[in-house]
Amino acid sequence: MKKIEHIGIAVENLEFSNQLFEKLLGVAAYHSESVAHEGVETLFFKSGPNKIELLAATNPESSIAKFLAKKGEGIHHIAFEVDDIEQEIIRLKQEGFIFIDEFPKKGADNKRVVFLHPKNTNGVLIELCQEIK
Amino acid sequence: MKKIEHIGIAVENLEFSNQLFEKLLGVAAYHSESVAHEGVETLFFKSGPNKIELLAATNPESSIAKFLAKKGEGIHHIAFEVDDIEQEIIRLKQEGFIFIDEFPKKGADNKRVVFLHPKNTNGVLIELCQEIK
Numbered sequence: 001m002k003k004i005e006h007i008g009i010a011v012e013n014l015e016f017s018n019q020l021f022e023k024l025l026g027v028a029a030y031h032s033e034s035v036a037h038e039g040v041e042t043l044f045f046k047s048g049p050n051k052i053e054l055l056a057a058t059n060p061e062s063s064i065a066k067f068l069a070k071k072g073e074g075i076h077h078i079a080f081e082v083d084d085i086e087q088e089i090i091r092l093k094q095e096g097f098i099f100i101d102e103f104p105k106k107g108a109d110n111k112r113v114v115f116l117h118p119k120n121t122n123g124v125l126i127e128l129c130q131e132i133k
Numbered sequence: 134m135k136k137i138e139h140i141g142i143a144v145e146n147l148e149f150s151n152q153l154f155e156k157l158l159g160v161a162a163y164h165s166e167s168v169a170h171e172g173v174e175t176l177f178f179k180s181g182p183n184k185i186e187l188l189a190a191t192n193p194e195s196s197i198a199k200f201l202a203k204k205g206e207g208i209h210h211i212a213f214e215v216d217d218i219e220q221e222i223i224r225l226k227q228e229g230f231i232f233i234d235e236f237p238k239k240g241a242d243n244k245r246v247v248f249l250h251p252k253n254t255n256g257v258l259i260e261l262c263q264e265i266k
Binding site for chain 2: 011050071096118
């Protein structure tokens with residue numbers, strides 16, 4: 001776990017929230033990306049050494065659509081940057097943590113990502129991410 | 134807004150979550166502190182340039198106790214570090230944001246803190262914090 005790479009925030013309307021977070025953070029978003037297989041559209045802001053990722057659903061069956069329906073807008077996950085995602089999965093499994101995904105998959109912003117199950121992490125959805133070189 | 138200073142996570146049992154986050158992050162907590170007037174006990178972990186703050190209630194009327202009763206364990210707030218908290222309050226009020234507190238108050242970890250109202254920030258509870266010199 002090197003550092004917090006980003007915080008993911010689920011929003012209903014990406015256009016509205018883009019303006020809101022631009023005002024809040026005092027900087028414009030630097031990157032937008034759709035991840036079709038996740039049914040999600042994303043927008044990234046830099047915040048010092050970290051990023052804020054806004055997530056909106058493009059598909060009513062997506063995990064973001066389900067999160068919004070259940071919990072409403074708000075913080076969705078914390079992503080930690082790791083150097084070796086396979087090694088970190090092994091370490092955390094040995095510590096008793098459970099993963100949602102069996103293997104890392106391609107995420108937004110040029111990353112391989114994997115999620116831990118929040119039932120073992122105090123209700124916090126945690127992502128591990130490793131930059132694709 | 135210089136950077137994310139910390140992420141606050143509401144937990145039921147600080148002792149249990151201390152062990153859990155030590156395993157997750159691979160480091161031990163470096164600081165613990167009770168904030169009596171908030172009815173909260175805190176524990177801090179370093180994560181690269183940021184911190185994770187675990188928050189447990191010491192008083193059933195505290196905002197953490199109410200959060201846990203309503204939403205359960207999970208991410209409670211994001212705190213952004215600022216150089217001049219009064220100036221940042223003025224800037225954000227001009228942008229239309231609403232504050233929970235009228236003035237900054239003393240928080241944990243040697244900070245002056247103020248919270249924005251989450252109804253204007255996509256359901257995200259946002260803290261501004263400035264280190265006390």
